[in-house]
Amino acid sequence: MRLAFSALIALFIFVNLACESDFRPMSIGGIDEVIVVMDSTMWDSETALALEDTFGKGIETLPGFEPTYRLVFRDFSTNAQLDDLRRYRNIIFASPLDDDTNVAGLIRAILSDDVEQRVRQGDSFAFPLRDRWVRDQWTLILTSTDDDALAEKILSSENSLVSNLLNVEFERRKQEVFRRGEQIAISDSLWQNYGWKVRMQHDYIWTIRDDNVAVFRRVLPDNDRWIMAWWKDGVSDSDFIDYEWINATRDSLLERHMRGERDGSFITTEYRSPRKVITKEIERDDHIRAFETLGTWTMTNDFMGGPFVNFVFHDPKTERLFLIEYGQFAPSVGKRRFVRQFRAMGRTFESDSTWNEQNNAITYLIE
Secondary structure, eight states, rough: HHHHHHHHHOOOOHHHHHHSOOOOOOOOTTTTTEEEEGGGTTTTTTTHHHHHTTOOBBBTSSSSBBSSSSSEEEEEESSSHHHHTTTTEEEEEOOOOTTTSSHHHHHHHHHHHHHHHHHHSSOOOEEEEEESSSOOOOOEEEESHHHHHHHHHHTTTTTHHHHHHHHHHHHHHHHHHHHTTTTTHHHHHHHHHSEEEEBBBTTTTEEEESEEEEEEEETTTTTTEEEEEEEEEOOOOTOSSHHHHHHHHHHHHHHSSSSSSTTTBBBEEEOOOOOEEEEEEEEEESSOOOEEEEEEEEEEEEEEEEEEEEEEEEEETEEEEEEEEEEEETTTSSSSSHHHHHHHTTTTEEEOOOOHHHHHHHHHOOO
């Protein structure tokens, strides 16, 4: 009896510790790699083509072709092979619900009876899961009544499906960017002196300091990167912010502050490229209105170019407007990873909601 009681206590302690900490192994695989688990007979199906046209779609705003995600199609026939697949960071299981395949059987085992019924009625088809088998894991179950129906639902839901994984990736990219350290002193200086901040990677150098402009550079032999920031007070509304205003303002600032080595050379937007310049409003968890613009830049009077990520933020509480742009010149390396890092870094933006109160207090003391 004493031995059994001791074992019960040990089990209780273990369960409580397990609730506080996840001791499972970390997921494996690249951040931008997705393992697509489908029966091999479906690798040429409409569903497979729909996945290629969504998650594997070429990124329209990069200088050269790079897919949104690198898809790797896999199948399994044994439990050992399934166990291996369940270790990966990003996994999609896709199959019609009633197919006689191992993948369909696994999907039915994961979904409850109520969820299965919603699938058969056409009300649901996509089920994202987090950390189901290992840590830092994103899993997506895709299923419907048949191949054509599933493909159609994937294509019609492209934005929400891909955005779900992108938002997970942005959090992972933050860890990737800042794991070697960050320059908290720069972020603190921006906050104290200008009322805003972003998290700053460990080796950017502050090269331009102006009343309402700051430029930071991270110069490496094969990968030159920069951040340009501009801000303006007394902006009461954001109704005027659109694609034209954002890009006209960007180009004006780039011409003044991002000059090339040759006389008369400066960075400007590449509008005539086969790639696109795309502006979208993005959601935040606070009151700030935000826009993100993706595209490519070119150097006037020089043969240079690369990708950029631009953010415009409007804080209605302080009536302040902010523009922050990340750019890169790296002819010999892929751009997808770094653009995703820029997109993650820009999402760390914060505005000091007490900025006007602080300025008014300083003005009162001076007077």
